[in-house]
Amino acid sequence: MKNIAKNIGFALIAATIIASCNPLELDDIQDPNNPSVGSIAKNASPEQIQFLITGLESRHRGYVTNISQAWNTFGREIWYLNASDPRFQTDWLGQNGRVPDRSYFGFGNTGGGSWATPYQAIKQADVLKLAADNTDNITAAQKSAVVGFSKTIQGYQYMIPANFVYNNGIRMDVTNPLKPGPFVPYEEALNQINTILDEGFQALGASGSGNFPFKLTSGFNGFNTITGLQQVNRAIAARLNAYRKDWQGVLTALEGSFMNLNGNLNAGPAHPYGAAPDIFNPLYYVPNAAVNTMIVVHPSVLDDATPGDLRVQNKFLKRTNPVTVTTDAGALVGTHQDARWVSNSSPITYIRNEELILLKAEAHANLNQGTAAVAAINIIRNAAGIGPYTGATTTAALIDEILYQRRYSLWAEPWGHRWIDARRYDRLADIPTSYDKGTIFTQFPHPQAELSWDDYIGN
Template sequence: MQAKNILYMIVFGLVLTGCNEFLDLEPISEETTEVGYDKEGQIEAALTGAYESFQASQYYAWDKVLFQDIRSDNHYAGGDNPEIFQFDWLTVSNTNSRLFEDWSNLYNAIAKANVVLERAPLVTDPALTETRRGQIMGEAYFLRAYHHYTLVTTWGDVPIMTAFTSSTDPEEIRPSKSTQEEVYDQIIEDLELAIDLLPDTYGSDASVNKARATAGAANALAAKASLQRPNKDYQAALDYIAAVEASGANYRLISYDHLFDGNHYNNDESILEVQYLGGAEGNWGPQMHLPPSISGNGWRKFTTPSHDLIDAYAAEGDNVRQNATVLFEAVSWVDEFWGNTPGSSIPFAYKWKNADGWASADRFYLLRFGDVVLLKAEALAGLNRLAEAVTEVNRIRNRAGLGALTAADQASQAAMMTAILKERRLELAQEGQRWDDLVRFGEAVSTMSNLVEIDLRTGQAFDYPMDASKIFLPIPQEELDRNPNLN
């Protein structure tokens, strides 16, 4: 067994090295891959390595919030990093190093899923049952779909990668972009395969069921993709959501406080979450957000809730979700939006509760049922089934201690969509959803163009230079240099 483990570590290390820079892949010999994945334990380890991308990638640890919340009207950048300010100010250059790092990490994650999909059918070890082989492939199809979804929502037209390549042929390692619709078609195709192969649960252990892709996770992501794609498919989204609701996993809404108190992960509302355990398996993201009283250090943090977000909570009287999402604290530094003098009280992102010196056990929900309920409302409203949509939104509002939607909110399809978008903001702030929501509802340009935030240093409103060209981020220059087919 020790020799097998050593062999796996060597082979998988080669895979990671070969995939680290998406369009500059080092070839992996046919002989090496043939030897490396012929045992049940080796293919299971390869799958574990594919899941590990959620923990290892900077995107899922923090840049998801940067790209979605800081880039939108939810948060300011804070901190002192010029590259991060670019996202807040909507001036992102294609030489911004975070673009290349995240692009590479996401395609690396897809490559790891592709290795599993290519090797799993060839494992002859009798210890690998056909049922488990199918599950492994279903999990890998889901992972490939999830990362392609992240790529297409971030960059728009992107290459589709459905095979791990050991070739040096420029035609294979320098692919052209596919259209958004083509990418979404591939995502749905992969998720349909995953749905057929995956169970509702793997047993009674929630720490397993919330850590691994299930049929519920695949249906939930398929619903999101059906609504996010340029040509929305409202009925398909409802069909996928019906499958989530009927799942043997019995997903349900729980107390909003429990969702984000740091003590109730792997709960009934969670569909899939990143399983940070703390220590060597810890989450460094909370240290970037939390105030000095919790993080233990006094430097300026990098995710500051905006006046516009706090005003949105106040306008709705939404104390439950604001208190779970935001914590105000006096600070020693000067914040140009909340207090232009030291000692001002400013808000901190608070959905993570424990910093633990860069090694937190706080989790990130990749998919949760509260999001699905609001997606159902959106799909119903898209089909002009407004009364049914109201019922779903009110489930979320009632959970937050708020009253039902007003008559004005449900007076028309347009009014209902506006109410749903507002509800999604209050429900999902700091969960890496806001930018995608604005794009999907066709509100990204108008929201950011009309955003009024006062820079206290000058007393002037900050100018957000938003137009349609900035809906998607630019492909990193390093990739354009490697692959002229991406231009």
């Protein structure tokens, strides 16, 4: 983490700031086109605050490609077939006994999108808070709104490395990039993330009401008010509280979120994409494109589907020609590709009303409130066209049903829900490996670069 934080603290942040630091004590050379960290640390202008907010939104989506490809592979929601580099199959599927080590492909040297990228967003938010706290050019209410927004994004981003290394723990205190705090256990990290989200919610509330005082991208359309951002904050808190097994906390957070039992299941904040100078949706593939590198639907998802499930019909496209990649364990054949995106500029919603309703069902089930759990489950089932739930209403039976519905409702979203869900219910053994003769991972070690930096700094 020290290596990551050092690079972040003194490198380009979201194309809006650059830090100058010369160990030989030569004159600092500032970027003439972008403000330095020093220039925004005191009396930043409203324009500079706006740049930093936009930069934070850009950093906020940085994890999407890596998490969507890797974590959803670990949970066997997808295969990321890549004929050019077999390690995307052999290593990520754990074939031939491969298990994560500190230099594992895609993660070991830098941590990739699961480790380094979230911390870049966390540090971007730190710089934004620093700028807001130390300027007289915006009002106290505006400062509070900016801090609340920053902490909301930080809460979301901290959950990524926490769930990546799991019981190995993460650093929560990265304020000083050259002297970050110690690793803290998973449960403690989740508790600290909960505090960050609560502080963000309170800061947003203290800023007043009405619109957020700075411009947000189209990803926050419908949520660009103080109330809307508080609802996003509480939605993230509901997800977090499920990981904390605070089931009443889940329900309380949902009450303040944008959950709507009668609303659009796809409603929620999104990561926007577009043409240059922006970037395209990294999960979009041209339908039936003649390529051998593509995210494909894992065959177990197709085999285990309920007949007539509209989610299968709407999310999966059966290809004219399957994508086939040969591995040490034999050929992997992808018959279906992702059909969720209309174009390469489609936004990606990162927490949706559908997930919130399923979280409500899960909380009620764990609180032995079967009637309420079934009511929430049936909203999802009926939307999928598979009819109401008719099974047992014991907690165990309801959790089985909820995890099954989450598998299809939240398929391949940029979070790796099934991998995390199976782990938190001690069901990793339920994830099938017969299709690829691989291994199901529990967690990853800290990247080697993290330990190398510890040795270098002598701490």
